[in-house]
Amino acid sequence: MGFPAIVVPAFCYNPQPFGNGHGIFTAIRVKKFRxxxxxxxxxxxxxxxxxxxxxxxxxxxxxxxxxxxxxxxxxxxPRVKSADLNISNAQANLMMARGAFDPKIEVDFDSKQFKGKEYFSLLNSSFKIPTWYGIEVKAGFDNSEGIFVNPENTLPNQGLTSFGVTVPLGQGLWINQRxxxxxxxxxxxxxxxxxxxxxxxxxxxxxxxxxxxxxxxxxxxxxxxxxxxxxxxxxxxxxxxxxxxxxxxxxxxxxxxxxxxxxxxxxxxxxxxxxxxxxxxxxxxxxxxxxxxxxxxxxxxxxxxxxxxxxxxxxxxxxxxxxxxxxxxxxxxxxxxxxLEIDRKLKANMLLPKANVGYHYLSEPSAWNNRDFENYKIGVNFSFPLFLRKERGSLKLAKFxxxxxxxxxxxxxxxxxxxxxxxxxxxxxxxxxxxxxxxxxxxxxxxxxxxxxxxxxxxxxxxxxxxxxxxxxxxxxxxxxxxxxxxxxxxxxxxxxxxxx
Structure with missing residues (x-):
């Protein structure tokens, strides 16, 4: 239903055609008796x-x-184009968040030479793969040489390879920061x-x-x-x-x-x-x-x-x-x-104890296929606040x-x-x-x-x-x-x- 059209007056008394279709307005004072x-x-x-x-x-x-x-x-x-930039910003943030799951290569080399003697030469290298549920897969190669190498760092002449996983059993298993x-x-x-x-x-x-x-x-x-x-x-x-x-x-x-x-x-x-x-x-x-x-x-x-x-x-x-x-x-x-619900779940996860368990299979490079699982390295990490006041307070705020x-x-x-x-x-x-x-x-x-x-x-x-x-x-x-x-x-x-x- 259209809106009613606006009518413009045509002040025409007894209009007659004129020019290109316009009307004639006559205003003459007429004496009715003459x-x-x-x-x-x-x-x-x-x-x-x-x-x-x-x-x-x-x-x-x-x-x-x-x-x-x-x-x-x-x-x-410009404001419409500026609104399009919000999408680009969100996509860039998504790329940054996915970067937390990128594989990572780490190499640490430390060497000391003094008066013609090689005190020590230490090489620690690893390749880490973070996974979705907080589990981390790690492969590594370590080697050490020198006359003053710490006994803890003493390794076979060919070096030592390792492969293992670290699993969080409390915080970080079902949800973590990344x-x-x-x-x-x-x-x-x-x-x-x-x-x-x-x-x-x-x-x-x-x-x-x-x-x-x-x-x-x-x-x-x-x-x-x-x-x-x-x-x-x-x-x-x-x-x-x-x-x-x-x-x-x-x-x-x-x-x-x-x-x-x-x-x-x-x-x-x-x-x-x-x-x-x-x-x-x-x-x-x-x-x-x-x-x-x-x-x-x-x-x-x-x-x-x-x-x-x-x-x-x-x-x-x-x-x-x-x-x-x-x-x-x-x-x-x-x-x-x-x-906000994701933040609440993350805060609720903080009420769980920190318990990380790691297992790494160890082998010399030449004996990798022997699969002697008696050579390994394990680690356990555990911590738990007694009162959890900070964590419980953060969870309440997240719920609110x-x-x-x-x-x-x-x-x-x-x-x-x-x-x-x-x-x-x-x-x-x-x-x-x-x-x-x-x-x-x-x-x-x-x-x-x-x-x-x-x-x-x-x-x-x-x-x-x-x-x-x-x-x-x-x-x-x-x-x-x-x-x-x-x-x-x-x-x-x-x-x-x-x-x-």
Missing amino acids: LQAYLKHMKKILFFLITIPVWGQNVESNILTYNEYLGYVKKFH MADLRKAKIQINLGNAERQLEAVQVLYDASVAYFNWKRTYDEVQLYKTYLTNAEIRFKGISGLIRNGDKPAIDSVEAGIIVRNRKLSLTESQLKLVKAKLELSNFLWLENNIPMELQDTMIPEPELEKTIQETLRTNALMAGDVSLNNHPKITALESKVNL KVQDAQFDLNLERVQLGNKVKAQQTELNSLLEQGLLTNQLVNDYQVMLQSEERLFSFGESSIFLLNSRENNLVTAQLSAIALNNRYLISNAELFRIMAQPE
Whole structure:
């Protein structure tokens, strides 16, 4: 259902074709009791020829459509590009977290020579492979030479190879810091996507409001231009009648006041239009971050209210209930809850004792295939705080953070649902108000035309005529403002749903 069109008055009493289809307005004071006097005054019709442009007809071809405008914003606006960087940052963090599971080569060589004697030469090398569940696989080769080698470091002449594993039996088996970092980094990807959508939607909303304000100020300028032209022609016509003695001189003052008021309103609306254009230019960019400036010849889409819902896809949202399961704000809050839940699990794991067990099979390089498992090295490491006050306190804080985030998630679900319903109600109400406003405009137009007819027969005054016209101008300005509210309300529903693609 389209928003009602704004009707512009055609001050035509008994209109006849003229020029390229415009009407004729006649305002002649006619003495009803003298038909011949009426015919004598017909020559004065020329003072009241008024050309009224039809509202909504745009002879200019430089129309910047709303859909085209949003395309520029989506593709080139710096804030949208900045939102894309959040995804790159999250991917970089994921790469860093995966780096904790990269195999590692370590070599430690220490040698001492003094007075021609080799005191010692020690080589320790290893190749470590971290695994997901905290288990570490390690292969190594050690060698030592010299006359003063520590007996603990004495090895066979060929050196010694080793292969074994270290297993955590308490802390670090089911979850540890590197596992938590990797899980968080994966969640950060989803969080980054959601935040990017929210940022892009906010940019598109701000850009839409700027476009709608530009359209509103443009429509107001065109409206005031039309009525200024009417007022100036009426003033000239009345001045001519005053010179011929058919109108009192005070009517020229009344007509001059309305001309000056129309000029003042037009000047103010033109200032608003300039500001609206500058505000709109903030959202127009090209490649390589080149800003664009809106040219004076560009005009907004004339009947945007008919296409706004299709462009923003809000027509489907007005049909019925809306699902919020894939809403980016819900996704972002769920991601934050998952991040805090990983921290909680990590803190809970700290309540377990540290118990690491390692076994390494030892062999000379030449006897590796003998598989004599009687040569080995084992190690056990155990520690456990008696009161665990630090660990229990950290776990409580982690639980509180999870609960707080869950409260925010539940609250946001309810708020989003209510916001959608409220916005749907507002849009339906604005459509009804638009119909009423359109009827008011039509009624004021009929009243003005009737008053103009009475004025032509000398049964009305310029004061009443201007009063009727002011009422019509006020009604049309209200219709423009209501149209603007309708467009912004659609953009608000688009922002609430946060689906920029």
